[in-house]
Amino acid sequence: MKKLSRKFFEQKTVVVAKQLLGKIICRKLSDGTVLKGKIVETEAYTQEEESCHAYKGKTKRAEVLFRQAGTLYVYFIYGMYYCSNIVTEHEGYGSAVLLRAIEPLNISADVKKASGPAKLCKYLSVTKELNGIDITDKNSVIWIEDAENIAEEEIVQTVRIGITKAKELPWRFYIRNGKCVSKK
DNA sequence: TAAGTGATTAGC
DNA sequence: CTAATCACTTAT
Numbered sequence: 001m002k003k004l005s006r007k008f009f010e011q012k013t014v015v016v017a018k019q020l021l022g023k024i025i026c027r028k029l030s031d032g033t034v035l036k037g038k039i040v041e042t043e044a045y046t047q048e049e050e051s052c053h054a055y056k057g058k059t060k061r062a063e064v065l066f067r068q069a070g071t072l073y074v075y076f077i078y079g080m081y082y083c084s085n086i087v088t089e090h091e092g093y094g095s096a097v098l099l100r101a102i103e104p105l106n107i108s109a110d111v112k113k114a115s116g117p118a119k120l121c122k123y124l125s126v127t128k129e130l131n132g133i134d135i136t137d138k139n140s141v142i143w144i145e146d147a148e149n150i151a152e153e154e155i156v157q158t159v160r161i162g163i164t165k166a167k168e169l170p171w172r173f174y175i176r177n178g179k180c181v182s183k184k
Numbered sequence: 185t186a187a188g189t190g191a192t193t194a195g196c
Numbered sequence: 197c198t199a200a201t202c203a204c205t206t207a208t
Contacts, residue, residue: 061192079189081204098203118204163203
């Protein structure tokens with residue numbers, strides 16, 4: 001399988017969000033174990049809309065969003081959870097795709113263990129230590145492998161969930177009938 | 185539906 | 197410094 005290049009993430013954020021569906025996210029743990037999961041749900045965030053962390057400019061937390069495409073953005077929320085995003089478009093523009101759910105491909109994995117943005121991070125052992133890494137780097141501990149594109153009719157596009165601002169934007173994508181898609 | 189939980193941010 | 201907010205999950 002081929003690792004996705006930086007070029008893939010340099011497309012428009014909503015395009016990346018949509019095309020990431022069906023791709024395989026891989027995580028190499030410190031003991032050498034490699035976990036894999038199919039991405040089944042994503043959301044797009046760009047700096048023009050107020051629900052994005054980059055909306056107010058380069059704050060200390062959001063600075064990572066302005067880096068080059070393919071950078072991993074991990075943030076801590078509600079005192080207990082991490083969420084991971086992949087930075088998109090060009091350097092200096094704050095945008096990213098939130099990974100909301102994956103379907104674990106490891107043999108003994110529970111299919112519900114990664115059906116939510118914070119659960120997915122827990123499953124893949126993603127913490128703030130990984131904030132800012134380049135997932136297109138050859139030696140990265142997280143990367144995404146290419147896979148067949150999901151057919152247009154299998155992709156559902158709806159409004160984003162769990163946010164309080166700019167709710168009307170239809171920037172959430174998931175695979176129809178995907179068993180690991182998050183709540184609601 | 186409610187509440188736990190602490191980093192981040194804006195506003196004094 | 198303080199207080200409000202938060203792209204969530206789990207258990208009622």
